[in-house]
Amino acid sequence: MDTLHSLAQGILTAASPLNLLYGFVGVLLGTLVGVLPGLGPAGAIALLLPLALHAPPLAYLIMLFGITYGAQYGGSTTSILVNIPGEASSVITCLDGYAMARQGRAGPALGIAAFGSFIGGTISIFGLAYLAPALAEFGLHFGPPEYAGLMLFGLTALVYLAHGPMDKALLMALFGSLLASVGLDPVTGQPRFTFDILVLRDGVGLTPVVIGLFGVSEVLVNLRTQAGEVFQKTIKGLLPTLQDWKDSALPITRGTILGFLVGAIPGLNVVIATFAAYAVEKKISKHPEKFGRGAIEGVAAPETANNAASCSGWIPLLSLGLPTGSVTSLIFGALLIHGLAPGPLFIKNSPEVFWGVLGSMVIGNVLLLILNLPLIGLWIKVLQVPYFFLFPLIILFGIIGAYTTSGNTGDVVIMIIFGVVGYLMKKFAYEPAPMVLGLVIGPLLETAIRRSMIMSKGHVGIFFQRPIAAFFMGAAALMLLSPLLTRRRLGHDIIEKLEEQ
Numbered sequence: 001m002d003t004l005h006s007l008a009q010g011i012l013t014a015a016s017p018l019n020l021l022y023g024f025v026g027v028l029l030g031t032l033v034g035v036l037p038g039l040g041p042a043g044a045i046a047l048l049l050p051l052a053l054h055a056p057p058l059a060y061l062i063m064l065f066g067i068t069y070g071a072q073y074g075g076s077t078t079s080i081l082v083n084i085p086g087e088a089s090s091v092i093t094c095l096d097g098y099a100m101a102r103q104g105r106a107g108p109a110l111g112i113a114a115f116g117s118f119i120g121g122t123i124s125i126f127g128l129a130y131l132a133p134a135l136a137e138f139g140l141h142f143g144p145p146e147y148a149g150l151m152l153f154g155l156t157a158l159v160y161l162a163h164g165p166m167d168k169a170l171l172m173a174l175f176g177s178l179l180a181s182v183g184l185d186p187v188t189g190q191p192r193f194t195f196d197i198l199v200l201r202d203g204v205g206l207t208p209v210v211i212g213l214f215g216v217s218e219v220l221v222n223l224r225t226q227a228g229e230v231f232q233k234t235i236k237g238l239l240p241t242l243q244d245w246k247d248s249a250l251p252i253t254r255g256t257i258l259g260f261l262v263g264a265i266p267g268l269n270v271v272i273a274t275f276a277a278y279a280v281e282k283k284i285s286k287h288p289e290k291f292g293r294g295a296i297e298g299v300a301a302p303e304t305a306n307n308a309a310s311c312s313g314w315i316p317l318l319s320l321g322l323p324t325g326s327v328t329s330l331i332f333g334a335l336l337i338h339g340l341a342p343g344p345l346f347i348k349n350s351p352e353v354f355w356g357v358l359g360s361m362v363i364g365n366v367l368l369l370i371l372n373l374p375l376i377g378l379w380i381k382v383l384q385v386p387y388f389f390l391f392p393l394i395i396l397f398g399i400i401g402a403y404t405t406s407g408n409t410g411d412v413v414i415m416i417i418f419g420v421v422g423y424l425m426k427k428f429a430y431e432p433a434p435m436v437l438g439l440v441i442g443p444l445l446e447t448a449i450r451r452s453m454i455m456s457k458g459h460v461g462i463f464f465q466r467p468i469a470a471f472f473m474g475a476a477a478l479m480l481l482s483p484l485l486t487r488r489r490l491g492h493d494i495i496e497k498l499e500e501q
Contacts, residue, residue, distance in 0.1 A: 006351070007129050010359030013352060019059050023360045026063035027368050030070020034090075035078055035379045041071040042326045043214035047394070049207045049334060050401040057338040058353050062360040064334060065314075068327055069121055069361065072270070072306045073368045076113040077379050080106055080299070089270040089306040092278045096291060096298030103294050108240045110376060112248050112296055113303040115240070118369045120256040120308035125361050127260050128312055132347065132354075135319035139344030144455060145462050147321075148448035149472030151441050154322040156476040158434050166483055169434045172425075176438025177445070179204045186447060199410030206333045206439060208402040208415035213432045214326070215398045216419025219391040221426055240296070248300035251281050255301040259308030264316070270309045277305035311361060317342050318354060321444075326433040329440040 014023060033044045044067050051060060075090035080097035093113070100109040142150065155177075159169040182193045183203030194200040240248065255277040262273040281301045282291045291298050316322040321343030323329040335342050340350055347354045402415040425432055456462035464470045 003129050003133070006355045007126075007358060007362075010355030010357070011362055012359070013058070013356040014062060014360035014363050018056065019062050019356065019360060020363070022055070022059040022063040023066050023364050024367060026066020027070040027073075027364045028371065029063075030067035030072075031074035031368065031372065031375075031379075033067060034071035034074020034076075040214065040218070041068050042210070042330060043218055043394075044071075045327065045330045045334075046207070046210035046214045047397045047401050049210065049330065049337075057340065058356045060338070061331075061334065061353065061357055062364075064331055065357055065361060066364045068331075069307060069310045069364065070368060072121075072303075072310050073114065073117050073372055074379070075306075076117070076299075076303050077110065077372075077376070080109045080113065089274050089310075090303075091271070092274050092302045093299055095278075096293070096295050099292065099294035100296065100299065105294065108244050108296065109299050111373065112240045112244060112300045114369055114372045116248065116252045116255065116300045116304035117307040118365050119252055120259055120304035120306075121311050121365045122362065123256050124260045124263070124308040124311035125358060125365070127264075128315055129358055131264065131312075132315050132319040135315060136344045136347045139320050142344060142468065143466075144448045144451035145466050145469040146472070148445060148452055149463060149469040149476070150320060150322055151445045151448065153472040153476045154316070155434070155437055155441065155445075156479050158437055160479040160482070165429075168430050170480075172430055172432070173434035173438045176435035176440075177442040178438075179209070179435075180439050180442025181446070186443065187450065197410075199408055199414075204414065204439070205411055206330075208411040209418050209439060210326075210330060210333075210436060211398045211402050212415040212418030212420075213422035213425075213436065215394055216415060217422025217426060217432075219394050220419065220423040223391065244296050247296050251277075251297045251301035252304045254280060255304030256308045259305030260312040262305070263309030263312035270306050270313065273305040273309035274302035277301040307365075318346060320344065321346070323437055323440060326436045329433075329436045332440050 013019065029044060030041060033041055045064055048064065048067075055063075072089060076093050076097065079090040079093040080101050082098075097109045097113070100106060155173055159166060159173050178193075180203070182200055184190065184201060185192055191201055258277050258280065259270075259273040262276060263270065278291075278298060278301055281297050282288050285291065285295075285297065287295075313328065317328045317332060321332075321341065323332040323342075332342055340346065340353060398415060398419075399412055402411045403409065422432060424430075425435075452462050453460075462469070463473050
């Protein structure tokens with residue numbers, strides 16, 4: 001009952017006029033970001049990060065969270081109407097969503113995507129409300145060695161589960177950690193890697209780096225991109241039929257459970273949840289041949305799973321202080337800007353923020369359901385806007401954001417540099433998420449390691465003598481070494497087959 005009471009209080013807090021306004025702006029921007037292919041929630045949050053210096057903490061966080069789950073709603077619109085996923089998590093929706101649109105059933109596809117997202121997201125919020133405080137209680141037993149092991153595990157898990165080659169992801173994580181060490185040493189105060197450049201004495205700022213990586217680089221990649229052709233320009237019959245509900249009820253239920261579980265595991269992401277939900281539905285279906293040809297189950301399950309996973313994905317950050325991707329890393333940075341430290345003590349020390357954010361997510365899901373269906377016609381018009389009208393605005397907001405953070409033109413230069421770096425990373429298939437995570441948790445990891453070494457008087461064994469720290473260290477080492485073990489085993493199998501021949 002305490003949890004439900006706290007959540008009810010959080011809903012009342014989020015329903016105040018200012019918080020409600022920020023929440024409305026957040027979910028509306030999130031939906032727009034999801035509809036427009038390319039920018040993504042990370043880019044939108046990066047552009048809005050400078051606002052943290054001026055906006056009230058809770059209202060600002062409500063807006064950022066609204067962008068993250070609002071983008072999941074918007075991503076389905078382009079997948080169904082244009083066959084272009086607005087979000088990576090909506091890739092699988094293209095298969096059956098666009099096929100339904102070609103059959104004249106874009107309305108039911110959009111409708112079931114909206115209702116499924118609402119159901120999955122709302123139920124996941126209640127799971128988050130119960131699980132996060134319990135996990136935070138466990139985290140109270142953590143000391144510097146445990147924190148060091150946890151953060152190393154989180155960074156390694158993101159590298160291990162990266163979409164591309166693991167060596168590239170590891171290189172990006174190390175590069176991000178190296179960037180985090182630029183500036184003044186936190187213990188001695190001596191400058192490190194500054195090369196006598198004044199702007200680097202305060203370190204490489206998170207805001208200009210992420211604006212460059214996610215905002216400017218996307219502009220460079222998509223300069224020649226034109227909006228795809230909207231197959232069905234007039235949408236009718238947005239409410240699914242009774243048969244559509246019968247076909248979708250169990251997929252929505254399974255998508256909610258699977259999405260929540262996948263999202264709550266550190267290192268896994270929303271994309272994995274959607275692909276897993278789709279694969280499960282196709283596997284257990286009596287008519288798997290329907291999938292890819294307009295099966296409504298192929299829309300309901302992944303669209304439910306992506307919102308469920310996007311909500312439960314905040315559990316590691318809010319309860320343990322462990323960011324697990326680029327978006328959570330940016331939110332982590334926004335919390336630190338406001339002097340709020342995510343982790344086991346976050347719920348205890350800032351209950352009004354934690355429960356206020358959760359309450360805003362309940363309200364936000366209702367707002368998205370109300371907004372999405374009536375605004376379909378508007379999103380169709382937005383999809384037809386040529387990209388060359390949009391990119392100057394993105395660049396302008398990026399320059400303003402980078403400059404206003406510190407009032408230093410050097411940050412604008414850093415933004416441009418990392419815009420080019422981000423473009424090259426995308427061109428050569430290097431993921432930005434491990435780099436951003438390394439940049440964000442690098443100083444925290446360094447502090448935890450140095451405190452641990454002070455506690456043990458320089459003995460490295462402290463990381464393996466304490467059970468929780470040893471578990472995280474062992475899991476991180478296992479993930480790093482697993483590709484080598486797999487290759488070695490594969491080599492033995494090849495040699496045995498050659499010997500048999």
